[in-house]
Amino acid sequence: MTTQAAALDRGGMDATEVGMGVYNMKLGMWVFLLSEVMFFTSLIGGYIILRGAHPDMFAQPGVVLNVPLTAFNTFLLICSSVTMVLAFAGIERGDQAKLKMWLIATAVIGMAFLGVQVYEYIQLSGHGFVPTVEGYRAEGAPLYGTTFYTMTGFHGFHVLMGVLALWYLVIQAFRGKYTAGSHGAVEITGLYWHFVDLVWIILFTIVYLI
């Protein structure tokens, strides 16, 4: 083999790249969450445009929506992100008890969030604030209900998916499926959960506070 060829060979091997240095599931979840960003951007962007075009059709903060109740709900969801981190930190050290405890805590808090949201929906629709043409006319036009329910509803749906995934993790955790060396599912569910939490903080700000 000539020197040049040897150099070429080395060039070939030196140039080895092994991707991003994260495992496929985690990279896949990052990629998926990018598309979720675009999905929520479409809903939130539509809301911003509609509200910008017709500010009179949207009530001022606190007039229709119950801000203190939702602020409490926001606090709940942020807490669930903390418990999710604790579950992940637990299994990273191989602590099965911590994993189970904090996973259950996260799932329960997620369900509490959904419960509060359902309660809020019932209260609001009882006052005639519904997403349809027959919607709320005293404070803001139907457009208000239309955008409110679509955005918060799809967020709620994402929380529901997250809760289902969390209960699945709990079952698997009780079967001892996760170890200090292998807990990818916990990590990527955590990524998803934090994303859903982050979306809510944005939604809470622009829908309830501004």
Next chain:
Amino acid sequence: MATTMTDAHAAHAQDHHEPSFLRKYVFSEDHKVIGIQFLFMSLFFLMIGGLLAAIMRWQLAYPTDPSRPLPGAGLFPETMVNAGIILPEFYNSAVTMHGTIMIFFAIMPLLVGVFANYLIPLQIGAPDMAFPKLNMMSFWTAFVAGLIIMAGFFVEGGHSAAGWTQYVPLSADPEWTGVYTGQQLWLIAMTVLGFSSLMGAVNYITTVINMRAPGMTWLRMPLPTWALFITAILILLAIPVLTGALIMLLFDQTIGTTFFTVATGGEPLLWQHMFWFFGHPEVYILILPAMGFVSEIISAGSRKPVFGYNAMVLAIVAIGFIGWIVWGHHMFQSGMNPTLGMSFMVTTMIIAVPSAIKTFNWLGTMWRGDLHFHTPMLHAVAFVAMFVIGGLSGVFVASTPVDIFLHDTYFVVAHIHYVLFGGSLFAIFGAITFWFPKMFGRMMNSSLGKIHFWLTLLFFNLTFFPMHNLGIAGMMRRIYDFTQYEFLTQFQGLQVFISWSAFLLVATQVIFAFNFIYSLFKGAEAPQNPWHANSLEWTAAPSPPPHGNFERTPTVYRGPYEYSHPDAADDYWPQNAPGHAAPASEPAYAE
């Protein structure tokens, strides 16, 4: 200990067990089988889309002429075709569904569903996709979407008639089109198809980033894989926006929300913005993979490296990026602020730069090459020529002042077909012929392929070139009966000419279908590397590749286009051939 051994052994034996027919060909997790499943499904939809176009052309040649009943009119119910006359409601559905099916169920899955699945793992030296199960779900989700979209033809009120762009209020209010169920099926099918595309995109992106073989650096990736990678990013980011818009529209129709209803504060323009924010990246989803295939075929067919490989990659990335900031050029006539229209015009014009870089590089690749005009090469060269025509007519409609005149005329119809048929579909025919031997182990018949190519090229131009003239003369697109306008009646003869060219164009595709099916069973046995190409799917994988693709992971030593290299023993130099070792010579496929 012994038990564990036995268990391990049993598990091992099970792994190598021949999978059942259902697991191997129907619910397969093998990326190659999934790609081929997409191939059969999208060729079926290509046929449906073509037949819908033929129905439209019959009406345009003989508008509501009782002496010229639609052939096969008896096959249609009276709500579609009455006494041989195509009813306006059905014509509108045919226009809508021709566009929808061709774009979303034929061209897009042909480019991405078929070739991203089939080629990416083979070209980067991976055993399969990153998520094989997700990949399988992606196909079956698309299949369900296909069933839903076909169901729309059979429901009361017919299929959606709002145009493939589904502008509101036409699409939002059944009062305008008389279509209720079909309209909702359209929305649901597109949402479901969106999930399929999304699953695919997550898979392709993860696979390309994480699963390249040793030595397969970013700038050693074959251009089809590069193009499909950027396309996957566009799909990933564009489809969710369409999904959001589809959901809003579906809610407006079903539960009575008011996103797009003017009376209650909704904004019809919001639909247009959301649709085209998705829709323009979609245009590049439909052309970038085609550009990738053409680069590959032209390089192999010219026995020369791709001229300016790095520039080609940068041009793909640039088109993918700039494609996000041009969507407003579809909406110049929507009453947008002229200053905004101006900035959309400028960004649109800027896209001509990377497109031209690619075109010149294809010409540069062919320049003084040892040209082999086999069937894939013919299609690839035709792609370049037709794409240039389509690109130049694109410059006309991208100019705001010219677009005032040309907007929503047949000029736009001519433009879209020059890029989508003359561009994407020629590339697809080329790519199918090029990779057919890898997929099925047999060559497609070369004579039939060439006859199909020349007739398609001829009838394609006879069909679509005169549409430029019709458009400039003021003929509106989607019009049911142009004879109601005095100034258009003079084109009656030209309409008949276009229609018969279109019928012959459709008929020509029978040659392709015959060649495809015949070669599947009776084609000549394909050699391992019939085009003497360099990339891994030809040089490292057996043909057709088994589940798992490579016997051992290939190592990559150089870029994919080292043709006629002075240091190589042959006129091609496989990516995985170490050092200067001459590749095992074998006869090329004789033309």
